[in-house]
Amino acid sequence: MKEIDIPIEASVDRNRTNPLARVFDELVRFCRSRSMFMLHYCTGCGAIELPPAMTSRFDMERLGIQPMVTPRQADILLITGYVSIKTLKRVILTYEQMGSPKYVIGICSCTVNGGMYWQSYATAKQLDQYLPVDLYIAGCMPRPEAVLEGMRKLMDRIRSGEADGWKDYYRRYDWYLGNQQHLFGDDWQTPADVIGEASHYDLAGPGTEGEHTRLLQQCQKPLEPQQTFFQIGGSLEVKGESHE
Amino acid sequence: MRPENYQAISHPPSNEYELNFGPNHPGIEGNYALKVKLHGDVVVAARADGGYLHRGFEKLMEGRLWIQNIALVPRICVPDPVPMEVCYSMAVEALNDMEVPERAQWLRVLQLELSRIAAHLFTFGGHAATTGMYTTMYWGVADRDQILDLFEEWTGGRVYHIYNIPGGVRRDIPAGFLDRVSHTMDYIESRLPDYDNLFFTNQVFVDRARDTGPMNQQQALEWGVTGPNLRATGLAFDVRRDDPYLVYDQIDFDIPTEAPGDAWARTLVRRQELKQSIHIVRQVVEKLPSVSGPVRTRIPNPLAWNVPPGETYTRVESSKGELGYYVVSDGGDKPHRVHVRGPSSMHAVQVLEQLAVGARLEDVAQIMFSLDACPPEVDR
Ligand code: SF4
16 A cells, blocks of 8 residues: 555646636536435444434434435435445445545544554454545544534535545545555455546546556456345255355 | 446346345445345345444453443444443453442433433334334434433433443432433423324334234244343343342333234334333432432552453343343453343344245335344444
8 A cells, every 4th residue: 555646636627717617617516515415324333323413403404415325316425433344345336336526424533543443353444545535524423513514514615626535536546446455355346437437527647547457457357146145945045155 | 337247137037036135225224234035025035144333342342451341332232322331340340249339220220221211212213214104213313312412411422421330330410410300201201192193003003013023932032032022022021120130129110011023012012111211210310319329439440450350241131132241351451251142133133034034025124123123233
């Protein structure tokens, strides 16, 4: 896992020079910040403070934030606590299915630095090594007020165009992929074609491809349909290990 | 998506197919998954797929001091953390042959019962949401927050309190706190008729929950079911009464049971337990002013606390069932081995796999909520 220095040219596309385009961009960002669908993946204990935050007492809906059940229609991926390695695979899979622009919020200290599971063998310690995190809400666990405050911050950052972690994922895909391979093994692959998407969004840069993506290409095999988990007939025999 | 990943899956010519249910599914309780095999929309086989929340608690506890583990244990079961603290503290006290002052015991009972009320309100909400009644969920979560406010005033933490330590509790209650407890109990009791009208006697709920996921008493005993799920099969077993700990032997309460053992009975048992817990809290509130004395005994320097060698098993009744801690000490300043007997590991794995068979797909979430399984405690 080595750091690569890539000039982040985020400020370049933040303000286009054509005044009309700038007005348009401003409007788009305003709309985006006011209607956010949130996919909360209950990865850890922080999830228990979300029902109070979403329901009548603190009521997130007044900020235009609503829970959404499928990743493809969601804008925010909320990681609510420690991510075990098994969960992290699903989180990455979920993240890559979401449509851009997408934002990741890490709730709880455990996503920042491992929190109280710093010496656990089963959890991933720093979420931002594997996914671009736009905002952290620290605390063990953060109160609903803190969650709401974090959401307000994210709205401000979306309006000002600073919340562009998803672009960073395309620009430095090689680094993220390297960290993922380090954790999951060299044959780690997801169904998403991130490099293709990067060139589609015109975000492919020097860090998009590298040694890790080459490794991915080498180990790439077409995803096979999952082996049957049960034998036909309803018995509980396991035919093949279809996961992990 | 790469185009080559869009592949038609060759499928045997039958109505049977497999579905992943969870881990990120609105109907599932927390981060937990099931693989179900369906015929039409009837489940013919189910396999629990846990481990998404595994943190290796039992290993982590071996590497921390006795007192540090107090901060770790409540994380094992998030909706109902207090029994974890109490049970672990009781185990350490048993190893040390330590007496807990009486006032601390009453305070612990108060905490346990408040936590049970909060956990049950949360479960009703979840169960109602799986049958499409979201109002109950909004109400349940809002009423649970009243109890969390009490906890916050009392201990400083909304969800995790880290209030019980081996030897007693950390501090006494604030002034005027008992009045606020009785006030909140009055409020929650006055809400119960509303819950009955909205949810428990609601025809939608009764029709859907009746005969869903039934088990009989013998099955329940074979599968290691405890707590409200066992009492819903007609057996009045409650650790609080049958193996009294703390001061439960001085408290008067009933053990509600129901006979049918289906999702409806399980939820109804919890509904009646809520009432009993309110009754217990009232008794504690009445008794507490007359019990004076310290709230904890002196413990040795916690940073160099060598607990005498030995092993012990303590158990309490949590809102999910029987919760036990098996703790072994080798005389060092850290536990040699800790095993947590969580009730949910039985409920969410072997019981759920059995009960889901024969149910319709839309009832699987309901069965899981009616078993009140707690995924972080399954995986630990
Ligand atoms: S920071 Fe605390 S509350 Fe949040 S996931 Fe970690 S242990 Fe749980």
